[in-house]
Amino acid sequence: MTEPIQIKTKLAGNPSQEPQFKSFVKSKDGRSIPVADPRSTRALVSLMDMNAVLGGAASHYGGPAAFAELMSALHGFVFDVATREKKQWFDLFHIVNDAGHCENGLYALKANYNMAGLTIDSLKKFRSIESGLTGHGEVHCFPEGVFVSNGPLGSAFPQTQGLAMGEAFSGKNRVTITAISDGASMEGEAKEAYAAIPGLAQAGKLAPYVLLISDNNTKLSGRIDQESFSMNPSFESLKALGWKIITLADGNNLQKCFDAIAEAVESAKANPKVPVAIWAKTIKGIGTKKTAESASGGHGFPLKSPSELPAFLSEIYGGEALPAVYNTWIDELNKWEADIKAKAVKDSGEKIQTGISSAMVRARKAGLPVLSVTSDLPGSTGVAGFRKEFPQDSFDVGVAESNMVSAAAGLSKLGYIPVVDTFAQFGVTKGALPLTMGALSEAPIVAVFSHTGFQDAADGASHQALSYMAMVSSIPHVDVYSLSCSEEADALMFTVLENFAKDRKAGKVPNSSIFFLGRENFPKTYVAGTAYDLKKAQVLADTTAGKAKSVTIATTGSLVPQALEAAKQLETQGVGAVVVNCANVNHVDVATFKTTLAKTQGRLVTVEDHQVIGGFGQMLAHALLQAGVEIKLKSLGVHGEFGQSSYTALELYKKHKVDASAIVTAAL
Numbered sequence: 001m002t003e004p005i006q007i008k009t010k011l012a013g014n015p016s017q018e019p020q021f022k023s024f025v026k027s028k029d030g031r032s033i034p035v036a037d038p039r040s041t042r043a044l045v046s047l048m049d050m051n052a053v054l055g056g057a058a059s060h061y062g063g064p065a066a067f068a069e070l071m072s073a074l075h076g077f078v079f080d081v082a083t084r085e086k087k088q089w090f091d092l093f094h095i096v097n098d099a100g101h102c103e104n105g106l107y108a109l110k111a112n113y114n115m116a117g118l119t120i121d122s123l124k125k126f127r128s129i130e131s132g133l134t135g136h137g138e139v140h141c142f143p144e145g146v147f148v149s150n151g152p153l154g155s156a157f158p159q160t161q162g163l164a165m166g167e168a169f170s171g172k173n174r175v176t177i178t179a180i181s182d183g184a185s186m187e188g189e190a191k192e193a194y195a196a197i198p199g200l201a202q203a204g205k206l207a208p209y210v211l212l213i214s215d216n217n218t219k220l221s222g223r224i225d226q227e228s229f230s231m232n233p234s235f236e237s238l239k240a241l242g243w244k245i246i247t248l249a250d251g252n253n254l255q256k257c258f259d260a261i262a263e264a265v266e267s268a269k270a271n272p273k274v275p276v277a278i279w280a281k282t283i284k285g286i287g288t289k290k291t292a293e294s295a296s297g298g299h300g301f302p303l304k305s306p307s308e309l310p311a312f313l314s315e316i317y318g319g320e321a322l323p324a325v326y327n328t329w330i331d332e333l334n335k336w337e338a339d340i341k342a343k344a345v346k347d348s349g350e351k352i353q354t355g356i357s358s359a360m361v362r363a364r365k366a367g368l369p370v371l372s373v374t375s376d377l378p379g380s381t382g383v384a385g386f387r388k389e390f391p392q393d394s395f396d397v398g399v400a401e402s403n404m405v406s407a408a409a410g411l412s413k414l415g416y417i418p419v420v421d422t423f424a425q426f427g428v429t430k431g432a433l434p435l436t437m438g439a440l441s442e443a444p445i446v447a448v449f450s451h452t453g454f455q456d457a458a459d460g461a462s463h464q465a466l467s468y469m470a471m472v473s474s475i476p477h478v479d480v481y482s483l484s485c486s487e488e489a490d491a492l493m494f495t496v497l498e499n500f501a502k503d504r505k506a507g508k509v510p511n512s513s514i515f516f517l518g519r520e521n522f523p524k525t526y527v528a529g530t531a532y533d534l535k536k537a538q539v540l541a542d543t544t545a546g547k548a549k550s551v552t553i554a555t556t557g558s559l560v561p562q563a564l565e566a567a568k569q570l571e572t573q574g575v576g577a578v579v580v581n582c583a584n585v586n587h588v589d590v591a592t593f594k595t596t597l598a599k600t601q602g603r604l605v606t607v608e609d610h611q612v613i614g615g616f617g618q619m620l621a622h623a624l625l626q627a628g629v630e631i632k633l634k635s636l637g638v639h640g641e642f643g644q645s646s647y648t649a650l651e652l653y654k655k656h657k658v659d660a661s662a663i664v665t666a667a668l
Contacts, residue, residue, distance in 0.1 A: 004170060010143035012116035013088045014079060019112040020120075021323065025076060025258040035076030036112045038068035038254060040323075042287040042316045044108035047329050048126040048133075049301035050309060054336055055647030057127045057135075057458030062285040062298035063181065064105030066252070067214050070280060071102075071109055073257035074177065074212065077265070090147075091174070094167075098157040098180040098190075099214065100136035100150035100462065101299075107133050107145070116144040120325055124332075127458045129646035129655065134460035141460070141644055151462025152426055153399055154180075154187030160209075161193055165200065167207030168272070175208040175265055182231050183219040183376070186398040188430075191234075198242025201275050208268035209275035210261070211243075214251065216284040218297040219376050219399055227376075228398040235279050243277045251280030287316040306333035349521035353382025355489030356448055356515070360386040360419060362490075363497040364393065370417045370497060373397065375404040381421035381450040382489075382517070401426045405434035409443035417446065417500050423456065424449040424465035424516055428472050435512060439477045444512040446496060452482070453609030454643055454652035455518035455558050461642040470614030472514055473586035480585040481534075482557035482616070483517040487525040488583060491532035499534075516585075518558035520649060526560065526581070537589040538581040539596065541567050547576030550600040551667040552593070555607045556582045556616050558649065559658060563607060566663035575667065576600070585616055588623035597629060604631045605666045607658050609649070612637035634666040 021040030024032045042065050049059035074095070082089040089095075097106060104126060111118040118133075125131035132142040136151035148163075150156040157180050164176040184190055200206045215235065217224045224231055239245050244267060248260045257280070264276040284297025291298025303312060309330050313322055360383065364370045370386075372394040378384040387394040397404050401422050408418035420431075427449035438445055449468065456463040473480050481496075483489045496513045503510040526540045537554075541564055544550040551570070555563040560581050567577035578596040582589070597604060604624075606617030617635035624631055636658045646652050653659040 001171065002169070004166065009090055011090045011147055012144045013090070014082050015113035015115040017114055020114065021112055023072070023254060025073065025255050027080070028262060033076055033080050035254070035258070036072040036109050038072050039316055040112055041068040041072065041105050041108045043313050043326060044111065044120070044123060045104050046301070046303070046309065046312060046316070047326065048104060048108065048123045050303060050306050050333055051124050052127040052458060052647070053301055053304070054306070054333065054340060055128060057647045059127065059301045059458070060101040060104060060299060061301045062218070062291060062296065063099055063102040065287045065291070065298065066216050066282040066284045067099065067102045067105055067179065069252050069254045069257045070179065070212055070214065070282070071105055073254060073261055075109060077258060077261050094147065094160065094163050094174055094176040096148045096156055096160050096163070096176070096178045097137055098150055098154065098178055098184055100153070100156070102181070103137040103150065106137070110145055118145070124329070127645045127647065129644065129651045131645070134645035135458050136460050136462050138461050138644070140642060149462060151460065152429070153184035154190035157184065158189045158193040161197055161200065164197070164206045164209045168205055173207045173272070175210060175268060177210045177212065179212045179214070182213065182215040182217065182224060183399040185213065185231060185234065186400050188400060188402050194238065195241055197275050201273050202242055204273060206272060206275065208265070208272045210264045210268050211275065211277040213277060213279050214282045215279060216282045216297060218284040220296055220299045221376050221378060221396065222295040224398065228396040238277055242274065244274050246276060246278045248278055248280040251282035252286055288312060289315070306330055306337055309333070347521050349523050350486050351382065352483050352486050352489045352517040352522055353450065355486035356382035356493055356517070357385030359490045359493035359497065361389055363494055364390055368417060368497055368501045369415065370419060371395065371411055373404055373408045373411065373418050373420050375399055375401050375422050377422050380423070381448050383419060383421045383448060401430040402434050405431040405438065405445065405447070408445040409434065409438035409441055412438070412443040412445055413441065415504060417497055419446045419448060421448040421450070423451045423463060424468045425451070425456070425463050428465060428468045432471055432475070435472060435478060436475050439475060439512060442509045444477065444500070444510045446500065447512070447514040448517070449514060450517050451519045452516045452557060454649045454656070455520060455609070457646045457649045457652055460645040464643040466609070466611050466638050466643065467614065468516055469585050469610055469616055473619065477509070478512045478514060479587065481513065481515050481583050482585050483515055483583065484557055484560040484581055485522050485525050488532055489515070489517065492534060492583060495534055516557060518649070520558070522558070522561065526564065534584060535587065535589065537592040538583065539578060539592065540564060540581050541577065541579040543567055543571045544576035544578060544599045547574065550576030550578065551603040551605055552578045552580060552596045552600045553605050553607065553663060553667065554580045554582060554593070554620055556585060559607050559609060559653070562653060562658070562660045563663060565660035566667065569660060569664050570667055573668070577667065582616065582620065586619060588620055590623055590627045590629065593624055594629055597631060602631050605634045605636065605663060607636040607663055609653065609656070609658055610637055612639055636662055636666055
């Protein structure tokens with residue numbers, strides 16, 4: 001037997017107390033077991049989500065609300081077994097959450113037990129830069145509560161194969177229990193794990209394994225069977241793959257959840273060769289009528305103001321009096337909201353996504369065969385406007401980014417102009433191979449990948465694409481664009497669609513075009529009446545006149561406002577600057593830089609919310625040096641680190657020294 005290296009766990013041990021807010025279930029032998037009250041989970045999630053919303057971050061209610069009974073029952077069962085066997089729970093079980101957007105429900109549950117260093121008060125910093133309670137569960141930020149990081153759907157589940165394989169191989173045979181959603185089950189890597197786990201188990205290579213599936217037929221954009229296709233055949237096929245299926249028709253009944261989990265663990269331990277899946281029918285957004293009945297199941301947090309919380313929580317509790325701690329928290333939130341309103345500055349910007357949608361609509365109305373192929377995030381990426389106007393030209397392949405790109409390549413081969421969309425992190429990680437194969441098949445596509453870099457501030461490291469340009473810029477026949485404002489998005493997207501059609505009609509194969517863009521609001525334009533060119537960098541500011549010393553500041557995408565602010569600050573110190581916006585990332589406009597660098601004595605600062613290795617600055621500097629342009633260089637970016645949650649991207653720009661202040665320091 002090959003002995004593994006002994007790694008001391010960082011996970012918190014058994015709770016030392018019963019939940020502060022509790023319910024009770026009956027064990028098989030008739031004992032009354034305290035578990036976290038699912039209503040308290042929903043209420044605490046609502047309160048912590050409201051904190052995040054006031055801070056400027058998005059958050060989730062529907063998913064954790066659906067999982068509340070399953071998670072309360074699971075933890076109550078595991079802690080009871082550990083107590084009776086006089087062992088720490090993690091010596092008997094692995095608990096892994098694949099439904100990352102439901103991690104806030106687990107934070108609430110742990111705080112209810114006062115375990116893993118969490119209290120009710122610590123929940124108030126959820127998704128802030130001050131807290132380890134990130135948008136999705138991340139080991140590097142909260143090792144006491146997270147064993148395997150999650151976030152991108154379907155990414156944690158496959159890792160649990162290795163846990164169960166290792167348990168069998170070492171002979172320790174801890175029970176691995178994984179929670180997953182129906183949406184995550186659509187991902188390719190999840191489907192691979194669904195097939196591999198029973199196969200490995202049958203071969204005697206897996207320790208006891210239990211899967212909890214929360215099936216509510218709902219994803220972010222709406223009902224799964226209406227938006228894409230039903231998952232029922234996929235779940236029904238698990239039996240043929242070798243899973244034992246326990247069908248739980250009422251996955252929001254606490255006692256039935258407990259009974260199903262107890263049965264599943266007993267079965268898996270008795271026969272590890274047959275893994276067990278609990279197929280639980282849940283209601284996404286359960287707790288209030290409005291969220292449960294909404295098309296998305298209240299995926300994001302639906303309330304805008306803490307003044308709405310008393311009624312919302314009262315409905316969750318069925319009209320019962322709320323615990324005093326909730327009312328105290330609501331009072332704090334109301335005071336915070338009043339303070340925010342008193343200090344508010346009007347935001348005159350708009351989403352870059354506006355330009356994406358308008359260009360697509362314009363191109364389709366001009367007769368170009370533009371199609372939208374999405375994987376559940378059109379509202380976030382900007383293509384929702386096109387899909388609303390042209391529903392007949394729109395497809396949703398489900399939560400499956402790799403499949404989305406591959407399907408688009410097939411449509412391209414038949415003469416369509418397919419536009420795919422998702423978050424940048426998912427697009428470049430799951431789409432890189434399909435993009436490569438599409439290029440090899442002479443099947444180009446257009447991609448809209450949003451929430452670049454630290455722009456997906458609240459969701460945390462798993463969603464923050466810090467290698468997005470590096471991961472696709474070297475794929476042959478792929479042009480990479482980084483957008484800074486909606487006017488630029490409209491102009492460049494329309495030109496790409498127009499050129500795509502011209503090339504196809506001329507018998508040429510166009511390049512694929514990938515558009516990267518941020519999440520937050522930006523100015524509609526930076527220079528009134530400006531012209532946009534796919535191949536030209538854009539000089540946005542030039543304060544070099546009359547200055548003894550000057551610097552060129554080169555940037556792209558979401559950091560353009562920081563570069564412009566830095567130029568203003570430098571001017572107050574008598575230093576000139578030329579700010580250059582490089583929308584075309586992997587085809588450098590050397591001519592423009594020769595001109596600007598001549599004005600600034602070769603001094604160049606590059607800045608990006610991307611890893612320095614393989615990033616925009618590296619590509620730019622290499623192109624200039626290859627062209628014989630002499631430069632004195634400072635490159636600002638991320639230095640081999642992951643991000644974390646914060647309310648706004650600016651907080652992360654400051655932490656990683658890519659904000660205006662850092663640019664000024666580098667320039668000086």
